[in-house]
Amino acid sequence: MAIVIAYRGSLAHPHQRDLLLEDLRRSAVSWGWPCQEVVYPVTGIVISQDPSVHQPPLVEEEVCGVQLTGPGAGPFPVTFNRKGELAQYTEIPRQLLSNPAASETYYLESTPWVKTEHPGTHVLILLLLRRMKMRFLRDLDVEDDTGFWRSADYGRLHRMHGVFPNYNGTVPLIAGVAQACAAIGEDPELLLRPLDPAMRRPYAAGSRGRAMVQSNPA
Numbered sequence: 001m002a003i004v005i006a007y008r009g010s011l012a013h014p015h016q017r018d019l020l021l022e023d024l025r026r027s028a029v030s031w032g033w034p035c036q037e038v039v040y041p042v043t044g045i046v047i048s049q050d051p052s053v054h055q056p057p058l059v060e061e062e063v064c065g066v067q068l069t070g071p072g073a074g075p076f077p078v079t080f081n082r083k084g085e086l087a088q089y090t091e092i093p094r095q096l097l098s099n100p101a102a103s104e105t106y107y108l109e110s111t112p113w114v115k116t117e118h119p120g121t122h123v124l125i126l127l128l129l130r131r132m133k134m135r136f137l138r139d140l141d142v143e144d145d146t147g148f149w150r151s152a153d154y155g156r157l158h159r160m161h162g163v164f165p166n167y168n169g170t171v172p173l174i175a176g177v178a179q180a181c182a183a184i185g186e187d188p189e190l191l192l193r194p195l196d197p198a199m200r201r202p203y204a205a206g207s208r209g210r211a212m213v214q215s216n217p218a
Helices: 014-031 119-135 154-160 167-183
Strands: 005-008 033-049 059-069 075-080 090-092 107-109 113-116 141-144
Touching: 005 119, 014 033, 014 059, 014 075, 014 119, 014 167, 033 075, 033 090, 059 090, 075 113, 075 119, 113 119, 119 141, 119 154, 119 167
Parallel strands: 033 107
Antiparallel strands: 005 113, 005 141, 033 059, 059 075, 090 107
């Protein structure tokens, strides 16, 4: 079952973009995930999915970032516009538009998102997002269909992916995520506990069960 993670936010400081992207590149190398550079111009009329956003008639923008692909997941783009906001633009086919201007290109602006089909990769993507939240992105907001982003509830995560783990299944999961965290110099506790209300760091008290996932799930 495919589960969607969507995420929006802004860099705390514009100069941190390159540091964040380099951190993602290194994580991808450590985990053996393909990592593709993403740079493209956006010149045209932009339609936002957010009705409260009023765009100027013509937008000239450049998107820059990277796109990781983990096992059992679609592309995981982390791309920014010039203002340091997470952003994604998709060109809209003209046949889908009503009376488009003849000389203009139209784009749909949306928050980046990724689909996952394996709980292991799902958790590692959220690990990267938590890492970005704590280091680089001042206001990262994540919409996670499993609720794991806030709760760290591994049981619900498995159920929503259609997996019903038993003891023999959770043991390799624990070892897999511990290894994945060690490979990028991250504390596994970042994925063992729910985030505090400000979503800045894990709760200090009480661990949830140590159910973890492999970085390269079978």
